[in-house]
Amino acid sequence: MRCCSAQIAGIWEAPDQTLEKAEQVFCDATKAGAALISFPEQFATGWDPASNKNIEDIGGITVTGLRKLAEEYSIAVIGSFRETLSPKPRNTTIAIGRDGRILAAYSKIHLFTPGHEDRAFTPGAGLATFTLEGVHFGLAICYDLRFPELFRLYRRKGVHAVIVPAAWPESRLRYWELFIQSRAAENQMYVAGVNTTGTTPVDRYTGASMTADPHGAIIARAGAGNELLYYEIDPLVAECARRDFPVENDRKDALYVTLMREQPK
Numbered sequence: 001m002r003c004c005s006a007q008i009a010g011i012w013e014a015p016d017q018t019l020e021k022a023e024q025v026f027c028d029a030t031k032a033g034a035a036l037i038s039f040p041e042q043f044a045t046g047w048d049p050a051s052n053k054n055i056e057d058i059g060g061i062t063v064t065g066l067r068k069l070a071e072e073y074s075i076a077v078i079g080s081f082r083e084t085l086s087p088k089p090r091n092t093t094i095a096i097g098r099d100g101r102i103l104a105a106y107s108k109i110h111l112f113t114p115g116h117e118d119r120a121f122t123p124g125a126g127l128a129t130f131t132l133e134g135v136h137f138g139l140a141i142c143y144d145l146r147f148p149e150l151f152r153l154y155r156r157k158g159v160h161a162v163i164v165p166a167a168w169p170e171s172r173l174r175y176w177e178l179f180i181q182s183r184a185a186e187n188q189m190y191v192a193g194v195n196t197t198g199t200t201p202v203d204r205y206t207g208a209s210m211t212a213d214p215h216g217a218i219i220a221r222a223g224a225g226n227e228l229l230y231y232e233i234d235p236l237v238a239e240c241a242r243r244d245f246p247v248e249n250d251r252k253d254a255l256y257v258t259l260m261r262e263q264p265k
Helices: 015-031 061-073 142-146 148-156 170-187 235-244 253-261
Strands: 002-007 036-038 076-083 090-096 102-107 129-132 135-139 161-166 190-195 197-199 204-206 210-212 218-221 227-232
Touching: 002 015, 002 190, 015 036, 015 061, 015 227, 061 076, 061 090, 076 161, 090 135, 102 129, 102 135, 142 161, 142 170, 148 170, 161 170, 170 190, 170 204, 170 210, 170 218, 210 227, 218 227
Parallel strands: 002 036, 036 076, 135 161, 161 190
Antiparallel strands: 002 227, 076 090, 090 102, 129 135, 190 210, 197 204, 210 218
């Protein structure tokens, strides 16, 4: 399955203009034979935990625009937006099928407290999976990469690949590659990190979107600027890795729970 990571800089706090810009991505990715496009975290507005603008529900401009483009170009898409919720919104990523149908939605569980995201958003509390052309996908967002337990849960659900939209700053880019490779190798799955690029009022971003295979090897890597990064996902590679090196069988989940309970509070 051919996929596309759309490493593009959105137009700050202008989802309508960003969606117009994104249509060219749909056109190019379709011509390149991709079945799925993934955009960075809050790509239509830019990631800004202090912003109270462009907060929308599932019927808002961002999701509606992506659904229309997915159906028009017959290509699946993953996009991220600020989802309406009281008293604080959620940072949500949504998967949309080729026919414009919503396949799954995931709200960021691990909010970025060093950037005060927890003050402005409500954390998610559930996983999100969907299947597309024989590939079983999971969703995560940016800071989630630092928490291996989430990816472990996706592994137990039989996920072949996790897509991770992100706004990962240049200053911590070395951890970006480390975590993508680690989460992939630990769980014998593909992990595709889709990062933003450019300078915003919040931070500076230098792309480096990348995908690691179930052995932890980087199979696709973007540069620093706007770029469409293509890569292939083969569910058999994940399944064979798990069959030939069945690390799953050696886990001691019950013991881990016991040991955690014995830790001093």
